[in-house]
Amino acid sequence: MNRIKQKLQEDKKLLSIYFTSGYPEIEDTVEIIKSLEENGVDFIEIGLPFSDPLADGPTIQESSTIALKSGMTSNKLFEQLKDIRSEVSIPLIIMGYFNPILQFGVEKFCAKCEEVGIDGLIIPDLPVDVYNEEYKSVFDKHGLKNIFLITPQTPEDRIRFIDEVSDGFIYMVSTASVTGSTKGFGEETKAYFKRISEMNLKNPQVVGFGISDEDTFNDATQYAKGAIIGSAFIKHLNKNGKNNIQDFIKSVRPV
Amino acid sequence: MTYQADEKGYYGEFGGAFIPEMLYPNVEELRRQYLDIMKENSFQKEFKALLKDYVGRPTPLYYAERFSKKYNTKVYLKREDLCHTGAHKVNNTIGQILMAKRLGKNRIIAETGAGQHGVATATVCALMGIECIVYMGEIDIERQAPNVARMKMLGAKVVPAKSGSKTLKDATNEAIRDWINNPVDTHYIIGSVVGPHPYPDMVARFQAVISEEIKTQLKEKENRENPDYVVACVGGGSNAAGAYFHYLDNPEVGIIAVEAAGKGIYTGESAATSALGKEGIIHGSKTLLMQTDDGQITEPYSISAGLDYPGVGPMHAHLFRSGRGEFISITDDAAMKAGLELAKLEGIIPAIESSHALAIFEDRKFKEDDVVVVNLSGRGDKDLNTYIDYFDL
Numbered sequence: 133m134n135r136i137k138q139k140l141q142e143d144k145k146l147l148s149i150y151f152t153s154g155y156p157e158i159e160d161t162v163e164i165i166k167s168l169e170e171n172g173v174d175f176i177e178i179g180l181p182f183s184d185p186l187a188d189g190p191t192i193q194e195s196s197t198i199a200l201k202s203g204m205t206s207n208k209l210f211e212q213l214k215d216i217r218s219e220v221s222i223p224l225i226i227m228g229y230f231n232p233i234l235q236f237g238v239e240k241f242c243a244k245c246e247e248v249g250i251d252g253l254i255i256p257d258l259p260v261d262v263y264n265e266e267y268k269s270v271f272d273k274h275g276l277k278n279i280f281l282i283t284p285q286t287p288e289d290r291i292r293f294i295d296e297v298s299d300g301f302i303y304m305v306s307t308a309s310v311t312g313s314t315k316g317f318g319e320e321t322k323a324y325f326k327r328i329s330e331m332n333l334k335n336p337q338v339v340g341f342g343i344s345d346e347d348t349f350n351d352a353t354q355y356a357k358g359a360i361i362g363s364a365f366i367k368h369l370n371k372n373g374k375n376n377i378q379d380f381i382k383s384v385r386p387v
Numbered sequence: 388m389t390y391q392a393d394e395k396g397y398y399g400e401f402g403g404a405f406i407p408e409m410l411y412p413n414v415e416e417l418r419r420q421y422l423d424i425m426k427e428n429s430f431q432k433e434f435k436a437l438l439k440d441y442v443g444r445p446t447p448l449y450y451a452e453r454f455s456k457k458y459n460t461k462v463y464l465k466r467e468d469l470c471h472t473g474a475h476k477v478n479n480t481i482g483q484i485l486m487a488k489r490l491g492k493n494r495i496i497a498e499t500g501a502g503q504h505g506v507a508t509a510t511v512c513a514l515m516g517i518e519c520i521v522y523m524g525e526i527d528i529e530r531q532a533p534n535v536a537r538m539k540m541l542g543a544k545v546v547p548a549k550s551g552s553k554t555l556k557d558a559t560n561e562a563i564r565d566w567i568n569n570p571v572d573t574h575y576i577i578g579s580v581v582g583p584h585p586y587p588d589m590v591a592r593f594q595a596v597i598s599e600e601i602k603t604q605l606k607e608k609e610n611r612e613n614p615d616y617v618v619a620c621v622g623g624g625s626n627a628a629g630a631y632f633h634y635l636d637n638p639e640v641g642i643i644a645v646e647a648a649g650k651g652i653y654t655g656e657s658a659a660t661s662a663l664g665k666e667g668i669i670h671g672s673k674t675l676l677m678q679t680d681d682g683q684i685t686e687p688y689s690i691s692a693g694l695d696y697p698g699v700g701p702m703h704a705h706l707f708r709s710g711r712g713e714f715i716s717i718t719d720d721a722a723m724k725a726g727l728e729l730a731k732l733e734g735i736i737p738a739i740e741s742s743h744a745l746a747i748f749e750d751r752k753f754k755e756d757d758v759v760v761v762n763l764s765g766r767g768d769k770d771l772n773t774y775i776d777y778f779d780l
Contacts, residue, residue: 140663182670182684184556186563187407193550221698228618231668235682272530279410284569290411305409320405 135223136277136300138335139175147172147385148338149347150227150366152179152195153212154204160374167374169222171381175358177254180209180228187256189312190285191363195370206236210244213239217238217249225279227254232378238267242274250275252300260290264297275387277305281340284324290333295333302335304328304356312363317342317351329355349384390702390711392591393559393730395583401701406671409567413575414671415693416490418585425482425592426487439581441514444478444496448604448760454745460753462534463614464735467626474738474765475626477574480576482593487574489670493574495519499561500555501692502528502534503765504578509543522561524554524560536770543697550698552686552697554772555696559670579623580700581602583671587628587700594629601760602633609758615755618640619762620743622658622694624765626701630645631706632710641713642749645744647689656693658687659716661707669698673751678764690719690773693765721746723777726767738765739773 139146141384149168159179168176181204188196200267209226216224231256233241245253253276260280271278272284277300284292285308292303307321309387319327321342326338337350342350344364352359361384368380396418404728406414424430438444443677446466449552477569478687480497487495495512497519499505499619505521512519521538525547528535538545551557552638559577566575580587580594602612617634619627620643634640649657657663664675669684676698677685706712726742737745741764753759767774774780 183551183685184560186670187567189564190550196549200683208682229668231678231684235678235680236667247651257405257671259405259408259653262403262405283409283412283570285412286408287412292453308409309568310409310564313568340461343497 133223134190134275134277136175136225139223140357146174146338148175148188148360149173149358150177150179150194150362151365151369152158152181152199153209154181154199155195155200156198156373157370158202158204159212161209162216164321164377165216165220165224167377169220171378172360173222173381175223177225177227178209179348180206180232181227182229182344185229189308189310189363191312191366195366206232206241208241210248213248224250225252225254226250228253230255232257238324239270242270242276243262245276250276250278254279254303256281260294260297268297271382281305282320282328291328291331293332294297295335298335298337301338301357302333303337303360304337306339306352309341311341312346316348322351325355346386379383390706392584392588396588396613396703397703401674401704402584402587403673404671405668405673406583407439407567409562410583413566413570416593418636420490421585421690424486427648428429430485430489433485434482438478440479442481444470444596445600446470446606448601448608450608452692453731454729457732458567458748458753459755461758462760463605463754463760465597465630465760466737467597467762467764468737468766472507472510473768475597475629476595477510478503478514478629479578479590479593479625480504480507480511483574483576484517485515487576488515492572492574493517494623495576496522496565496573497576497578498522498555498558500524500558500576500695502527502531502538503693503769505543505545506534506537506541508578509538509541513541520565521545522548522553522558522565524558526553527555527558531692548581554686556643556684561624561756563670567632579625579673579696580628580702581623581670581698586748587672587702588627591628591632591702595632596626597626597629597762598631598633601630603761605758611758613637613640614758616643616757616759617762618643618645618744618747619758620645620694620740620764621699621703622647622696623698624700628700628702630760630762634712642706642708642711643713643715643747645747646714646716647691647694648718649688649690649742651718652716656688660690660697660699661714662716664698665773671718672701674698674701674704675703691722691743693738693740694743712714715751717743717746717749721749723774726774727778736767737762737763738767741765
């Protein structure tokens with residue numbers, strides 16, 4: 133069974149961490165993955181850096197710029213990950229924009245993902261309609277789960293459609309914003325979490341954007357299955373390098 | 388076969404809407420309504436009245452006699468340089484501000500490179516009394532101080548884009564992020580035929596007034612609606628889209644697109660997207676763009692700030708790929724010389740963007756009785772410093 137699906141069946145609130153591959157140092161990717169698994173993180177999103185990340189705020193863009201300057205590429209990432217499955221069993225998702233994947237070749241990219249043991253992809257600028265018509269069969273062939281985003285403004289019929297096409301979880305964007313731009317959730321956001329949970333979707337929801345600490349993690353997972361932290365973790369890496377990852381994880385989810 | 392956008396915003400294999408889900412409601416709202424709104428009588432009436440009384444349309448179609456004589460063919464100049472604010476950009480911003488009002492938006496955002504589109508947007512926002520925020524690369528803000536001052540005089544807030552390479556593509560990224568953060572009250576006025584569907588088609592339709600007027604004016608002057616060729620410079624490609632629009636599906640009219648070769652196509656300092664670009668996604672559209680093998684978008688170069696965009700609109704990508712359009716690239720040098728030549732022969736100082744279109748006559752020969760319309764997209768006032776430095780005037 134796909135590692136993501138298996139993880140979602142566990143009876144706990146899931147904590148996922150996003151980091152940009154090749155950051156802070158180009159060869160940190162594997163060590164960060166290992167450290168996140170050791171510290172009890174439930175699944176990981178490995179960011180594939182892009183020159184023009186539209187949906188991201190300054191923190192993630194800056195980390196991408198640095199990774200690209202150090203020479204990070206799709207090929208480099210697959211090279212770094214080639215033995216990852218002999219080291220970790222945690223579900224791994226690659227999050228990246230569509231253009232680098234298109235240049236690599238979608239079919240070839242999916243095949244490489246399967247080869248190194250990637251479980252799913254998040255491609256923010258590949259709309260569900262295009263995916264469904266043109267790429268779903270390729271993803272399925274290589275056993276990859278494609279994860280879609282919804283926002284507080286996504287109409288109900290579109291959420292239903294996304295739920296139908298999805299087979300894993302739904303990435304619930306907490307507020308209308310780019311990554312790393314909110315502090316704490318207001319009543320309106322909590323009402324949105326509740327509204328979605330009451331839709332009885334077949335896919336569990338995992339909240340992203342605006343999760344940075346224990347409070348926001350607890351608020352987000354009151355109704356959802358899990359939550360994803362990105363920018364706050366990148367800031368931690370920026371300050372501490374790849375050391376003390378356990379301090380960060382403990383500050384979000386004390387044992 | 389048509390060279391217009393289909394229902395899903397595709398020109399052949401190019402176009403579409405590759406946008407993050409956060410933008411879906413905004414773009415979808417626009418997509419569902421733009422054609423209906425544009426068809427409304429009240430909209431057309433208001434749009435046309437403003438183009439006439441505020442922009443100063445129709446702009447003349449001028450027979451450039453001395454220039455024609457030099458190149459031994461018949462050259463007409465479509466004088467978009469005489470539009471209010473100095474370029475064709477205002478045709479689109481007038482259209483989009485009226486669109487924004489009908490969609491109930493009370494906040495306008497825009498991106499700008501050299502500042503021409505920013506000024507045209509700030510102008511219509513002042514006209515309508517609507518809040519205006521213009522994103523501009525930090526480097527461009529330094530290079531284009533007079534346009535920054537103009538936008539400020541017009542009441543716009545100019546926000547520096549500090550990410551990435553700090554130029555036009557980054558200003559566009561910042562504007563898109565603003566739109567993601569403000570999904571309800573804000574309309575994004577994109578300045579060219581780029582971005583997700585419906586933008587390329589909507590902007591082309593607002594600029595289509597250019598070729599509509601050419602048809603009428605050419606009928607008066609030459610007793611024919613169709614020239615043999617229509618020539619325009621292409622950065623993102625909005626003036627070209629407007630100049631070609633009514634001729635796209637008429638094979639009798641040759642379409643010539645002129646790109647900026649910068650210091651030479653293969654020098655690494657160029658913006659000749661058709662020669663250097665590969666298919667990919669930029670700012671929500673599948674098109675030709677300049678990028679690395681790894682799919683990272685690269686920074687183009689041209690002496691003309693209006694042409695240094697790493698992509699072209701999907702309409703132009705299709706015109707190139709299908710062979711419908713003839714693509715020529717012109718170096719900085721050749722463009723500057725052509726600009727100076729037009730000044731001396733016709734008493735018109737063109738924008739450096741438009742100078743690229745004029746420079747093709749040196750090598751691209753036409754028949755003596757060919758009628759060639761060149762879209763003179765803007766005037767050269769904004770480029771005086773560049774002309775002064777270049778020719779040591």
